[in-house]
Amino acid sequence: MVALARPIDVAGAARAAPHLGASGLSIAYAARGRRQTVLHDVDIEIPRGAFVSLIGASGCGKSTLLKAFAGLVEPAAGTIEVAGLTPREAVKRRLVGLVFQDATLLPWKSLLDNTSFLLEIADKALGRRAARARAHDMLRLVGLEGAADKRPGQLSGGMRQRAAIARALTLDPEILLMDEPFGALDAITREAMSLSLLDIWERTGKTIVLVTHSIDEAILLSSEVHVMGLRPARIVETLAVELPRPRGEQSYGDPRFGVLEQRLRAQLLHSHAHRGDER
């Protein structure tokens, strides 16, 4: 059956310190001369090696939470830890890879250069040749090996997004923070990409935090789904996804998939119904 709000046990990780964690986290933005609290008193623990999704209505603070883990926004209150460090320190040590909603590629560089340059800068000892070979492997993984010499302007939005994923993977971080990485992809490519991400996760044991609007994607990929709600913005429910692995298209037919889907849909509908109160 579907277990609710229960810590998962990924290789015994639930007993160890979480790989990413926030406690009493509040974040406020200054908007039109006043402070708007976006996240209020958020507690979350993400075990090492987990694949976790964040889902919730637009504007509920999913990207903000991811940015906090990436050290890009500072907490107004509470604590946040990434691999036992402050987020900024973890990013500095290359433990964290980021894929954001908009693929930010350098327009004057080829796809291969865009994919390899961060690694070239970060690991001078590795050498340019090895960095580019790894970047090439990652482009192949996301199906872009044929476009390695193209510039971002010559690509579709979905191709740019896949290049951003390849760039993050090239650095081989312990933790991947992904903000709607498949948003610009067509349905079939999206499914293929999410299954290849699942494969990468299974082979590498990375900790992945994925923001998605897709209920199916969240269930198919995750070990745990955190549902975020508004008023105040916080985590309203945590669902453990106890579908057998390896997962694939056959997982959709598992009766537990349908139960989780209904549960998530109900939570999201509830959260949408209360959006009007927020504005």
Ligand SMILES: Nc1ncnc2c1ncn2[C@@H]1O[C@H](COP(=O)(O)OP(=O)(O)OP(=O)(O)O)[C@@H](O)[C@H]1O
């Ligand atoms: N830099 C900023 N300055 C001021 N307000 C911001 C800033 N970034 C986000 N916000 C506000 O914070 C709230 C949460 O935004 P956030 O981008 O985290 O939402 P989200 O859940 O990722 O939404 P979506 O699903 O649409 O991407 C929104 O009300 C947004 O307007």
Ligand SMILES: [Mg+2]
């Ligand atoms: Mg967002």
